[in-house]
Amino acid sequence: MAVVSSKGDWFVSSCSSTLIAINLKKTRDLFVFDCAKAEKRIKEADGDEKSGGGSDKDSDKILAFAVSASGKHVALTDDHKRLVLFSTEPSWHCISTRWVMRRCTSVIFTQTEDEVYVADKSGDVYSFSVLEPQKPGKLHLGHVSMLLAVALSPDDKYIITADRDEKIRISFRLQPYNIQAFCLGHREFVSALLVPAGHPDWLLSGSGDGTVKVWHYETGQRLQSIDLNQLVILDDANLDTEKRFAVSRIISSPDGRHIAVQCEGFLSVQLFLVDAGTEVCLKSAEKLVLPHAPWDMTFDSQCHLWVLLENEDVNVLQYQYSEENWELCDTETPELSRVTEALKAQWNVFKGSMGLESQYKHLYKVNFDNMASYLQKKQERLEKESKKRAAANGSKPNSTEKRSKTESDTGIQSTG
Incomplete structure (x- = not known):
């Protein structure tokens, strides 16, 4: 699975054990970091290793990464239970390598960029200091099931966590034992969370039940529920209407006007217009039909939409919003040329992740009669x-x- 994110001047992608950073504004050398060559953990006593330390059986696959709001910091965590922190200024360099207790599923920076939070498969959330890069992590809260996503409110007041058991919990960041609210209503695991730009009181959630829901998360009130079966599947007569699918990504444009939703297994991206003045928060707009299967997508600082594809020749598409429509950008734009050429040069990194089965396959409920x-x-x-x-x-x-x-x-x- 390949993942992308764009913040500041950087377009960052990870696949397998490699992180690749491309500068969108300047012609600069790529930054490439291979976890297989990263610092290894010194073996401890057998009892400590069994309690969560490193193991020779661990791989170096990147499980999650995040870019801070300014683009000045990046953090990744891998299957070897490393948490690696980078600074991008004045040039890319590794600040620290620390160790997490369990394999992580999601990473996010605070808005102030002084801490990074990681959620893991055992249901726990830890914070790690950015200002003190050697300081060990601190346990904040735990769920009784696997965490799949973590988010923070724009004022860093709340930690928002989502798990395999359909629960979304809103906890106070500084006193996480105090729970502000729950957002309940999904019928399958919650796979994506987003507090959209321009609407700090909203929470968007996506699930294995094929829906996107909009919440007023501080009260737990549901504002809207969108059944993507009506948008993604039924528009295409060739698709199986009985197919189960999960929402794999929800992103917001920096100006807060657009929401893009990606569902696993479909050659399209569904776009929404934000309509805060009515009872309908999100209004269905366009569906971008893609030539190849998408891995991931991101908005850049100019509100361009980038879609990473499972194809070496056409590895990324760039869209811009013009005259109330999304249009494919000219392939000769400097930014697109830099990204396309860089990804082609590193395509060996991506080959092993093409055509993989759903990452959510084993998360669905098994129904018994x-x-x-x-x-x-x-x-x-x-x-x-x-x-x-x-x-x-x-x-x-x-x-x-x-x-x-x-x-x-x-x-x-x-x-x-």
Whole structure:
């Protein structure tokens, strides 16, 4: 799985064990970081390793990364349980390598860029200092199931966490044991979270149930629910209407006017216009049909939409909003040329991630028909008991037959 993000002047992508950074404004050398060559953890005592330390069996695959709002910092975490922090100014360099307790699923910086938060597969959220890059992480909160996404409110007041059990929890960042609200209503795991630009009181969530919901997260009130079956699937007669799919990404343009939604397994991106003046928060706009399967997407600082594709020849598309429509940008734009050429030069990094199965495949609920199972077992039990009775009747008379015979004999004797 390849992931992209654009903040400041940088277009950053990760795939497998490699992070690639491309400057959109200037012709500069690529920054390439390979986790396979990163600092290794010094082996500790066996007991410490088992409690969450490194292991030779761990791979170097990047599990999540984040770029700070200004683009000055980047953090990644990998399968080897490293948390690597970078500074992009005056040039890219690694600030620190620290270690997390469990494999992480999501990473995010605070708006003040003084801390980075990571959510892991065991359901915990840790914070790590950016200003003190060697300081160990601090545990903030935990869920009872795997965390799939974490977000922060624009004022850094709340930590917003989403898990496999459909729950979205709003907790105070400085006192995370205090829960402000829950946003409940999804029927499958919550796979994407976003507090959109320009609307700091909204939360957008995407799920394996194929819906996007808009919340007033501080109260837990649901403002809107959008069934993407009506937009993504039913518009295409060739697609299977019974197919389950998850929302894999929700992003907002920097000006807060547009929302883009990507669903796994579909060659399209669904766009919405933000309409805060009515009861409908998001108004369905266009569906961008793509020539190849998309990996990920991002908005840059100029509100251009970038879509990373699973194709070496056409590896990325750039769209701009003009006259109330999204248009494909000219392939000769300097920014697009820099990104396209850089990705082609590093395409060996991406080859192994082409055509992979859904990352959400094992997260869906497994439905059991308990009544059918009960009735089947009951029928088997009755048949077994019937066979036992039949076998017993064939060898000797049962008590009812004995009683009837005795009564008959008694009656004959009394008559005589």
